[in-house]
Amino acid sequence: MSGEADRGRLRTQYLRFRAALRDPTTGLYGFTLFFDRIRTLVTRDGRIGVLWVGIGGRDLVEPVYGWEAYESLLRGAAGEIRSCIGSLLPTESLLATAAVHADAFVLFVPSDVAGTPVAAASLAETAAQLRERLRRSLLEGGGPAAFGERPAVGSSLLTDNPMQRFERRVLRAVDEARAQAEKPAGAERVVWIAELQRIVREGRIATVFQPVVALEDESVVAVEAYARGPERSALRLPRVLFGLSRDAGLSDRLDRACRDAALEAARGLPEPLLLFLNATPALLDAGAWGRSLADGPEPGRLVIEVAEASLEAGTGGLGERVGELRRQGFRISLDDVGSGSHSIELAEALRPDFLKFDLAALRGAASPSMAREIVRTLVDLARRVGATLVAERVERPGERKMLIECGVRWGQGYLFGHEGPLPAGRERAAERERPGK
Secondary structure, three states: OHHHHHHHHHHHHHHHHHHHOEOOOOOOEEHHHHHHHHHHHHHHHOEEEEEEEEOOOHHHHHHHHOHHHHHHHHHHHHHHHHHHEOOOEOOOOEEEEOOOOOOEEEEEEOEOOOOOEOOHHHHHHHHHHHHHHHHHHHHHOOHHHOOOOOOEEEEEEEEOOOOOOHHHHHHHHHHHHHHHHOOOOHHHHHHHHHHHHHHHHHOOOEEEEEEEEEOOOOEEEEEEEEEEOOOOOOOOOHHHHHHHHHHHOOHHHHHHHHHHHHHHHHHHOOOOOEEEEEOOHHHOOHHHHHHHHOOOOOHHHEEEEEEHHHHOOOOOOHHHHHHHHHHOOOEEEEEOOOOOOOHHHHHHHHOOOEEEEEHHHHOOOOOHHHHHHHHHHHHHHHHHHOOEEEEEOOOOHHHHHHHHHHOOOEEOOOOOOOOEOOOOOOOEHHHOOOOOO
């Protein structure tokens, strides 16, 4: 009887889990539910295609027709994509929503419709045909469907590589397809690049700050600066802004403009809060940082944050530049620890003041016991190199409790506050206004 009760309880929990990942508007599940099926396809074929389908137009439809009309539009788009499976797309294709209540879909495509192994050129052609079919379907629907924006469809390849964590490879492939979907083309791209050059030249970068807290009492100990493009600009979103800058060869200039804007915005940073600022390896020039500070925060309160992925090719002289920054009083943070294959080597070579890891990478990709073990390993690594470990993207009270039990001291994420203006001081995060809550 006990065994039957346990099985019944497990089934109930499983059904609740599936329901939490099911989008009520389209009836589709979030793509993260299909990791096992995606893995089977990739293992069998060596590579599969990923298509990101963004419907867009929400800001034009909802204010005029209401959210119900927009959800009707999404249901129509989902139905049109389903009708493509077996005709434009092979029958083995997996269709999912990008997230519950999202306005985008993700397709995992193992071949073309004739069964030929997927390739970048054929996948791009399939993406173009799918975009055109969706555009015609939405326009023919009339009313709120005819909102004038074309659907955005991008593609990428997901390949088999046992040296990299599978779930992160899936997420990266989805991000690449999304970035391609949102990339402007032709004359529009020329206009966007001209706008980007104007933004960089005129310093039209906005800065928002997210609090970093001491997990024990949730008091604010630091802030991290994030860049935004101008309001009402197509380049407002960071992924569009920085994605276009990479394509246009303007990454270094944009990064410098973002650094200068953040330092200017942080002039009123209350003591003793620290300021985390993201930087590419190319920007680790001690002299340039010293000149940029002017009358902003003193070097000892500024933490220069470099992503592990940007250093995967090797440190090549980085140690000397980091050493010079330290001699001037700056602190160093290694971001996204564990996302690559050289975490331990980089941490031991650079001996950063802070190590930051993305808690979301463990969410749904590991059992609770495995997640705890991974966190404890990172805690041990931080202790070994003399760094403070910071957990990013903390969103649930249970996650905060687990982190404290594992020995993590600092954290940031929507549990403690969204991006916004500078905090007034070291008040508890719970006492701050939380935009979007």
